[in-house]
Amino acid sequence: MPEAIVVDQVSKAFGPTLALSAVSLTVNRGESRALIGKNGAGKSTLMSILTGLSQPDSGSVQVLAEGDAGGASAVGCVYQRSTLIPAATAAENIALARFPRSRAGLIRWPEVRRQATELLAEWEYADLAGTPVEQLEPLERKVVEICRVLSQGPRVLLLDEPTAGLDRGASQRLFGHIERARARGVTIIYVSHHLHEVFEVCDSVTVLRDGRAVLTEQLTRMTVPDLVDAMVGEAAATAGGGLRAARPESARPPVLVASGVTAPKVNGVDLALRPGECVGLTGLDGAGHMQLAEVLTGQRPAEAGTVTLDGRPLPLGDIRGCIEAGIGFTPEDRHTSGYVPALSVAENATLNIMPRFANGFRLISGKKRDAFYSRLAGEWNIKAYGAAQPTEELSGGNQQKVVLARSVAADPKVLVLVNPTAGVDVSAKNSIYTTIEALRADGQAVLIVTTDDADLEVCDRVVVMVHGEVSAELRHPFTEGMIAAAVQGGGTTEPDLLPSGEEDSQ
Ligand SMILES: Nc1ncnc2c1ncn2[C@@H]1O[C@H](COP(=O)(O)OP(=O)(O)OP(=O)(O)O)[C@@H](O)[C@H]1O
Ligand SMILES: [Mg+2]
Missing domain, CATH: 3.40.50.300 (P-loop containing nucleotide triphosphate hydrolases)
Known part of the structure; x- marks a missing residue:
């Protein structure tokens, strides 16, 4: 089988964090490769390098989509975080990548609507076509995101935790689409924390641990405990x-x-x-x-x-x-309403109880707040390099812990x-x-x-x-x-x- 994706010695650092360290992997055309690893292992970083969204510090990637004249639609990616335009409708978002145009170059809106409605209908969501994305529930948004990528008919499909937030029915529909894409020879990289899913959707697996590719193997030779061992390293595997x-x-x-x-x-x-x-x-x-x-x-x-x-x-x-x-609560979709990305982890974790750290001049005492944050960070085991790190820089799982920590901060x-x-x-x-x-x-x-x-x-x-x-x-x-x-x-x-x-x- 010809190669479709070649990653060669790719490294990428964010400040002191080495997100990827000399990662090499090859995925053949028509292969479905699972990419798994703990939070912060480097999965999303590798995906964004594959789509060209970010550049590696060293090493190279090649994504060779057959019949591809360099068109953006040859590679489709469902990113972990929403890339939808909130004010645009579901149909507009789906059509965004390639609006059907008339010969005069005008966007054919009825056509946009019809194509999007057809795709959404397969998910029993046809009635969402005209709804602005900001009014949709997280599950519906994810479906719109998936439909948008599928509508481009990509030859290489990158899926970063596509089933997070989906229920069983929607996940099964997604697997159906993936199965049909595979039958057409589409190459897939599938990131998921649901290890059983991986066996359903993929042929082979690459495990990332602390930015390194520690294992690549056919899934027929692996079991769920094998994968867990590889993800956490042998020493930690017996916990839980x-x-x-x-x-x-x-x-x-x-x-x-x-x-x-x-x-x-x-x-x-x-x-x-x-x-x-x-x-x-x-x-x-x-x-x-x-x-x-x-x-x-x-x-x-x-x-x-x-x-x-x-x-x-x-x-x-x-x-x-x-x-x-x-009432303390964590919202459903942490990426849109869970935290303020640019604020530090300490600020986000204590957002609800800021007045408690006010000094005599009603100014917030950073020291008091950071001390309180360190207690929360310890309690929730938050991995950040300090109280001042912007929350948007943390891995998905650690952002989640910041949101959880905040919900209990006010007792x-x-x-x-x-x-x-x-x-x-x-x-x-x-x-x-x-x-x-x-x-x-x-x-x-x-x-x-x-x-x-x-x-x-x-x-x-x-x-x-x-x-x-x-x-x-x-x-x-x-x-x-x-x-x-x-x-x-x-x-x-x-x-x-x-x-x-x-x-x-x-
Ligand atoms: N923009 C950024 N700035 C600083 N650090 C970053 C940035 N993006 C990622 N990192 C760091 O790089 C490491 C890898 O992050 P990445 O998002 O690739 O992990 P992941 O495997 O996708 O994790 P998760 O399963 O939690 O989504 C983490 O330590 C993360 O904090
Ligand atoms: Mg990720």
Whole structure:
């Protein structure tokens, strides 16, 4: 097979950080190569060098797309962070790379709309074509991004964590597209933290560790534990597991009580959360769990129902008011609303509690703040070279930890975490779970809104929503199979009647 991508001895440093160190790899035409590694291993850096977005310090890359006259559309990349234009519609964004033009050079808008609608229709999102991207939910935005790249019919397809934030259905649709692209001989590099996905989508794998390519192998010769070993290095490979045993129910009165909450996609939901309890909230895309989380955190008003915190009504629809009342939360999409990129890690982590560091002249004391930050950084194991480093320079997983650290900085009564480990590697994931576990043991009430089974494992109890209503409530010990059945509507509607294990469909 002819070579399609040749990376030769590529190095790239950012200040003191060596993101890539003499990386060499070759991907053949039609091959699907997984690129995996922990947060900060250098994956995204390599992807942006492959697209020409950034230049290596030394070494060379060649991307040889067959039949390519040097057109930009020969290589398509779904970047880890959104590259969509917020004010433009989904259709315009999809068509952006190559507007169909008339012979007079005018953009044929009806054609733009039709092509985009067709692509979106394959994802059952045809009705989004005319909606500005800034009004879309993160999942929808990701789909628009993927459609845009696929619409260019690239010969080389680079995907940087394309399924982060996608639900199972959308991920399966993406895999279908990838499969068809492969059948047409398209060359693929696929970055993911979901190792099982990698076996579904790829032939071969390259593992990056601390900027070095430490392993390249056919996937038929590898197992998930092999990949984990290569990612973390042998010494660290034995950590994890055994964190969560069944626990007694908390006897304390609930700190958060939602009753009859109704909002778009949410239909009369009751939910109670006790101090020291960690509850999971899950469902398929559109089931209403995300919208319920938005109501609970003040991001969306309720049409009916009430939510109380320590007996006092929460000012629904008022984000500030909810934070002041004692709700701490991390937004779903950390790259668009999670942090201010240019601010330092210390500033971002303490954004909500800045007034605490004011001195007598009402100026913020950088020293006090940095001291507070170092405590948070230790607690969350944030890897930055100092309190002053701009957050945009951190790897995705470490940015996530900054956002998480901020949500607990103000000592909230209830902590609502939306997809807390999206795009986070195995070891960062475990360190996030350990921190959540410690907070819980300390009496913190935690609500984890997620579709990640590993996140739900941390929870004492999982509330499953289907079509805007609570369809099931699973208590430890539950299995992935039970949750998978419940989100499809296959769970029990009588939570109290669910004996553990009976519904096990594995
Ligand atoms: N623009 C930048 N300025 C400074 N440092 C950077 C920049 N981009 C990346 N880095 C650093 O380079 C290293 C590699 O980052 P990269 O984003 O490639 O990691 P990654 O493997 O994609 O991680 P993740 O899985 O978290 O997305 C990290 O230590 C990161 O902090
Ligand atoms: Mg990355």
